[in-house]
Amino acid sequence: DAGVxxxxxxxxxxxxxxxxxxxxxISGHKSVSWYQQVLGQGPQFIFQYYEKxxxxxxxxxxxxxxxxxxxxxxxxxxxxLLLGDSALYLxxxxxxxxxxxxxxxxxxxxxxxxxx
Amino acid sequence: AQKVTQAQTExxxxxxxxxxxxCVYETRDxxxxxxxxxxxxxxxLVFLIRRNSFDEQNEISGRYSWNFQKxxxxxxxxxxxxxxxxxxxxxxxxxxxxGNNRKLIWGLGTSLGVxx
Numbered sequence: 001d002a003g004v005x006x007x008x009x010x011x012x013x014x015x016x017x018x019x020x021x022x023x024x025x026i027s028g029h030k031s032v033s034w035y036q037q038v039l040g041q042g043p044q045f046i047f048q049y050y051e052k053x054x055x056x057x058x059x060x061x062x063x064x065x066x067x068x069x070x071x072x073x074x075x076x077x078x079x080x081l082l083l084g085d086s087a088l089y090l091x092x093x094x095x096x097x098x099x100x101x102x103x104x105x106x107x108x109x110x111x112x113x114x115x116x
Numbered sequence: 117a118q119k120v121t122q123a124q125t126e127x128x129x130x131x132x133x134x135x136x137x138x139c140v141y142e143t144r145d146x147x148x149x150x151x152x153x154x155x156x157x158x159x160x161l162v163f164l165i166r167r168n169s170f171d172e173q174n175e176i177s178g179r180y181s182w183n184f185q186k187x188x189x190x191x192x193x194x195x196x197x198x199x200x201x202x203x204x205x206x207x208x209x210x211x212x213x214x215g216n217n218r219k220l221i222w223g224l225g226t227s228l229g230v231x232x
Contacts, residue, residue: 033219042120042207042222043161056219088159099211099219102149102168107161 002027004093004108012114013081021076021111023091031055031097032074033105034066035090043090049074050097078113086115118143120210122223129198130231137193137226139208145169149211150191151220152182156204167191198230 005024013019025032031050035043045058049068068074078085089112092105099105119142129135141150152164165175167184175182179196195202205227209220 040224042209042224043220044222045219048219058219090159090161092161102166102211104151104163104166105220106163107153109158109160112159 004091004106006089006091006108006111008111009109010112010114012116014116015081015083017081017115018077018079019081019113021078021089021091021113022073023076023093023108024073025091025093026106029093029095029106030072031094032068032072033092033094033097033099034074034076035092036060037088037090037110038086046076048097048099055097081115083115086113088112118210118221120208120221120223122206122208122226124226125224126227126229128229128231131200132197133230134194134196135198135228135230137195137206137208137228139191139193139223141189141191141208141210143189143210150184151209151211152191152193153207153209154204155207155225161207164193195228198228200230200232203228203230 007022033048034046036046037043046060047066048056052068063079066076088110090110091108094103094105121140148169150167154162154164172184181194183192205225207225208223211220
């Protein structure tokens with residue numbers, strides 16, 4: 001079975017531009033979470049979606065938005081890019097998103113975003 | 117508040133040495149889950165183990181072993197007879213037992229370099 005897939009793998013943008021990142025979860029998983037990881041840090045939670053509904057949001061500005069499609073894939077959008085948005089963006093897949101109940105999240109390879 | 121501390125920023129060993137990665141956590145809850153993930157240079161976070169707070173048995177999987185001690189709030193990870201392929205950043209993460217808890221709290225990671 002395929003694992004979590006993300007596209008693109010790398011992206012270079014300039015300040016002020018907008019970007020869309022994509023994620024496909026493991027087959028049978030209905031929840032997708034997005035994390036931002038800057039160099040030298042652990043991942044920071046951005047969003048969680050389950051059955052197309054937002055179930056959780058981290059401390060990120062409104063420039064960050066996401067959605068989940070009927071096939072459970074997901075997109076993360078970032079508007080008005082800033083230099084500080086340069087990071088590895090990770091998508092995590094889980095059955096129902098019950099992280100607090102010990103459900104394991106499986107991660108994709110990430111998208112490396114560089115904002116110039 | 118929840119917190120995960122990985123005090124070792126970088127560790128360098130020679131192949132075949134044993135190495136222990138430390139993880140200390142803080143939580144107010146009596147039920148929680150702890151995770152270890154491996155992040156090789158490619159960037160993908162690879163799930164290694166999940167442990168709930170009621171299971172204090174140590175676990176061994178091949179060359180990997182985990183020592184969970186509630187009394188000291190630690191969940192340490194030992195690699196026996198390290199190999200070059202073990203070179204990666206290792207993250208410890210915590211999730212409290214709450215139905216509405218949608219995220220993991222991550223340590224800053226320990227970068228392990230195994231030299232031939």
